Amino acid sequence: MPDVRIVNVTKKFGKIVAVENVSLHIHDQEYFSLLGPSGCGKTTLLRLIAGLIRPDEGEIYIGDKLVNDVPPEDRDIGFVFQTFALFPHMDAWNNVIYGPKVKGFDMEKATTIGHEVLEMVRLHERLDAFPSELSGGMMQRIAVARALAAGAKLLLLDEPLGQLDAKVRNELRYEIRRMSKDLELTAIHVTHDQSEAMAISDRIAVMKKGKVLQIGTPKELYMNPQSVFVAHFIGESNFLEGYVLNENNNEVLIELRGGIRVSVTNKTLTKGERIVLAIRPEAFIIEKETEKSKNAMLGFVERVTFEGTNIRYEVRLENQDLVVIVKPSLVGEWFNTGEKIILSFPLEKAHVFAYPDVGLREEIAVE
Amino acid sequence: MPKPKITEVLDTLSSRKSVKYGMYSTAVIVFFALILLPPILGIIIKWNTMQQVLIQPELTSRALNAVANSFIIALFVSAIDVAAGIPMAWLITRGKSKWLNVLDTVADIPFIVPTAALGYSLLLFWSEPEGISSLFGSSLVSPGWLLVTLLHFTFSYPVVVRVVVGALLDYKKEYEQASRTLGAPPLTAARTVTFPILKPSLIAAFILAFSRSISETGATIIVAGTLFENGPAFIQKITDDFKAVPPRMDQLTYEGSLAFASFVLIAISFTIFALIRILGPKLKLPIKKIYPTFDRKLSYSKAAFSRDSVTLLIFFAIILIPSLFVALPAFQAISTETLPNAISGVGIWSEYWQSLILSYSLGAIVTIFNVIIGLPMAIIAARRKAGALPSAILDLLVNIPLIVPSIALGVSLKFFWKETFTFMPEMLLLIFAHLAITYPYFVRSMSAAVERISMDTEEAARTLGAKPLGVFRTIILPLTKYSILSGAIMVFTRSVSETGATVAVVTTLRTAPVVIVDWVKQRVAVTVTPLEIGLGCGFLILFSFMILLALRLIVRGRGRY
Numbered sequence: 001m002p003d004v005r006i007v008n009v010t011k012k013f014g015k016i017v018a019v020e021n022v023s024l025h026i027h028d029q030e031y032f033s034l035l036g037p038s039g040c041g042k043t044t045l046l047r048l049i050a051g052l053i054r055p056d057e058g059e060i061y062i063g064d065k066l067v068n069d070v071p072p073e074d075r076d077i078g079f080v081f082q083t084f085a086l087f088p089h090m091d092a093w094n095n096v097i098y099g100p101k102v103k104g105f106d107m108e109k110a111t112t113i114g115h116e117v118l119e120m121v122r123l124h125e126r127l128d129a130f131p132s133e134l135s136g137g138m139m140q141r142i143a144v145a146r147a148l149a150a151g152a153k154l155l156l157l158d159e160p161l162g163q164l165d166a167k168v169r170n171e172l173r174y175e176i177r178r179m180s181k182d183l184e185l186t187a188i189h190v191t192h193d194q195s196e197a198m199a200i201s202d203r204i205a206v207m208k209k210g211k212v213l214q215i216g217t218p219k220e221l222y223m224n225p226q227s228v229f230v231a232h233f234i235g236e237s238n239f240l241e242g243y244v245l246n247e248n249n250n251e252v253l254i255e256l257r258g259g260i261r262v263s264v265t266n267k268t269l270t271k272g273e274r275i276v277l278a279i280r281p282e283a284f285i286i287e288k289e290t291e292k293s294k295n296a297m298l299g300f301v302e303r304v305t306f307e308g309t310n311i312r313y314e315v316r317l318e319n320q321d322l323v324v325i326v327k328p329s330l331v332g333e334w335f336n337t338g339e340k341i342i343l344s345f346p347l348e349k350a351h352v353f354a355y356p357d358v359g360l361r362e363e364i365a366v367e
Numbered sequence: 368m369p370k371p372k373i374t375e376v377l378d379t380l381s382s383r384k385s386v387k388y389g390m391y392s393t394a395v396i397v398f399f400a401l402i403l404l405p406p407i408l409g410i411i412i413k414w415n416t417m418q419q420v421l422i423q424p425e426l427t428s429r430a431l432n433a434v435a436n437s438f439i440i441a442l443f444v445s446a447i448d449v450a451a452g453i454p455m456a457w458l459i460t461r462g463k464s465k466w467l468n469v470l471d472t473v474a475d476i477p478f479i480v481p482t483a484a485l486g487y488s489l490l491l492f493w494s495e496p497e498g499i500s501s502l503f504g505s506s507l508v509s510p511g512w513l514l515v516t517l518l519h520f521t522f523s524y525p526v527v528v529r530v531v532v533g534a535l536l537d538y539k540k541e542y543e544q545a546s547r548t549l550g551a552p553p554l555t556a557a558r559t560v561t562f563p564i565l566k567p568s569l570i571a572a573f574i575l576a577f578s579r580s581i582s583e584t585g586a587t588i589i590v591a592g593t594l595f596e597n598g599p600a601f602i603q604k605i606t607d608d609f610k611a612v613p614p615r616m617d618q619l620t621y622e623g624s625l626a627f628a629s630f631v632l633i634a635i636s637f638t639i640f641a642l643i644r645i646l647g648p649k650l651k652l653p654i655k656k657i658y659p660t661f662d663r664k665l666s667y668s669k670a671a672f673s674r675d676s677v678t679l680l681i682f683f684a685i686i687l688i689p690s691l692f693v694a695l696p697a698f699q700a701i702s703t704e705t706l707p708n709a710i711s712g713v714g715i716w717s718e719y720w721q722s723l724i725l726s727y728s729l730g731a732i733v734t735i736f737n738v739i740i741g742l743p744m745a746i747i748a749a750r751r752k753a754g755a756l757p758s759a760i761l762d763l764l765v766n767i768p769l770i771v772p773s774i775a776l777g778v779s780l781k782f783f784w785k786e787t788f789t790f791m792p793e794m795l796l797l798i799f800a801h802l803a804i805t806y807p808y809f810v811r812s813m814s815a816a817v818e819r820i821s822m823d824t825e826e827a828a829r830t831l832g833a834k835p836l837g838v839f840r841t842i843i844l845p846l847t848k849y850s851i852l853s854g855a856i857m858v859f860t861r862s863v864s865e866t867g868a869t870v871a872v873v874t875t876l877r878t879a880p881v882v883i884v885d886w887v888k889q890r891v892a893v894t895v896t897p898l899e900i901g902l903g904c905g906f907l908i909l910f911s912f913m914i915l916l917a918l919r920l921i922v923r924g925r926g927r928y
Binding site: 073101147 | 539541542544545546547548549550551552553555559560563564566657659660
């Protein structure tokens, strides 16, 4: 049963460092996602695991075996490409049984496996169709079936849903996870779509500029981001800049721009330190202007957008910062454009980070 | 800056349907009148003279044997070319050594050496005492079918390598990677996925090698010797017999022989190309079966090293060294009286320099004509300007001169123009012949370049107010100017190298390759020395190389959008 260990792996393309000193342990039968913006090195890392490229430094283990010098055909993997890479000169059936055939299985066994995986992806009726005759969703199913038919216990998926319509994408992502779990596979799924990663993963590694910033369950990453970037990339956050005015045990008093003062829980900040305060849009409590409470900020509603499930408010604070607040549309009262309001947030739902050396804008940039 | 008025007027005119259709119609009419119909009508005009051959069974049999030799050699050489060219293309595109760039460039050398010079170079290397034969005490490969086969292999090999390299570079590597991740070793992945996907390119490479082989005349005559005949050599010998003093053949038999050989060459060429075109896509490569253990053994280092070594050995020993062997007498000539004589234009050199000037002038004129008449046709083909079906048919017809053996094309053109316009100047006839041969090269390369430009780009310009000619000037031309240059280079080199059509259409004018062929023939009578021939070939190669280098420097790094 394969777990995957990546130890201090670095890969450079000329002067560009695509993956820098990455270490990861992906457990057996885990559904693991590599998540990050374009160019962050996630696909490179997946191709390193597949053996399509070799690391410049570090070690990759599949199970107990060091595979640095093992060619892809001997790693016992299934790989689903973003473009599916279905062989255009073979029909769906021959694509699916290609793996068993090249591995030297007899035709009877290859046929049995082929039927089993096609049953699993529910595409038995299009066996004789060529890839050009299939829809995007069908091609994706055949690509998955082909990877599964090879009999590997490690499934590598490189943005497998990237070329599909939103509706099909949403359906198929759960199917892929279900199949992976039913077959007790270890799956590594590369995506830049945080909602996709959150929906299907047991754990996620968030990457940026060739490095892994944080590994955790979707809940951990959302509720307890360890960096400004993760707070920004996973879900949505409002960032307010300020500095530590005072510290007292675990609670620090922060003065935001414009003299707004708020208290948060933090053990590491020191007096005078420049900080960024991150608050999720749904963490805010929004009330009509009454009496100002603790951690309360005055502002007025600049824009209201009805999104169906939620209502999204853009609120201009008195220090001129703009924050976004999301509230369920069917719960509580609605506010109108121009209305004066008071915003507050629970202490434990605010995350404070040291101000990034490169600046806030650069730190959260995804391009 | 205000636009010059003439441009505005032309732009506005180009919006008119009458002007637009007039231009495209002219291009089509010129194509039919100058390129496509004359060779067909030429044969029809002389149809009756073929009787003269058919009543002489010996002559008929000789002509048919010669034509059969042409096709046997062309088919054999093309198959060998593809088999030998694939490993070389693979090495160039997939190898990791920094020297492979050099190898990539060096692989083109036989391509740029004019074939007459190449023929002499091979003759020296394989047959003469100065070449490899010096190691064996006797001629290793005597002039004849084997040397012709080696020659055809040498000049068509780079064409195949170039096509397969291009195909491998454009090939989406993910298919191969997918195959590897499914458990296929490299050889299985290449056999079962890469080459079946690249089958159209392999067929195209085969067709190009075949058409090069079937058309080649000058160098073939040099290496064929006195006994062996293929189609072009037969036509050349018949012409020699007719021109001999006193003539060894009457005019009717001469014309009949030429018409008969040309007709059979053209007819079989058409049949073969049609068969390849129809059956090629249906052809199943005999490489689908999977041998897991055997493939695995052949996929890794030792076998791959052996494959690369054999590939390089074939390239250097059979292609490169024989192609450049003519440099030896050319350099020897420098330290003798030959060079000063050549430079001062004494004796045979006077005619040589004139022929060289004629070759390059002809190349330049034909290139300019091609650009003028070929561009509109390329746009018609690429943009389906004549409607889907007519444009597709035109696209197909444009390729025809490519598959007709050039000497046969020359013969039929001569019949047509000489019969229709008795007083047509020989230079004009020569231009028409070279134009017919080179036209497909330019149109093909340009239509491919135009097809690469998205229609959206053109439509964006139109929505911003550009007239059709304005779109051409400001969008198509800037985006294809380096393709035009590349097409022009192809036309120029093909024209300078051409011998078959030239000897077929002219009697007094002589281009440089024709002079070289004559020199080699006269060498037997010791009127021209090997050093002189070597130097003549050397100049031809040097000037061709310099012109190509200059053009390549202009094009470098800007050829692709």
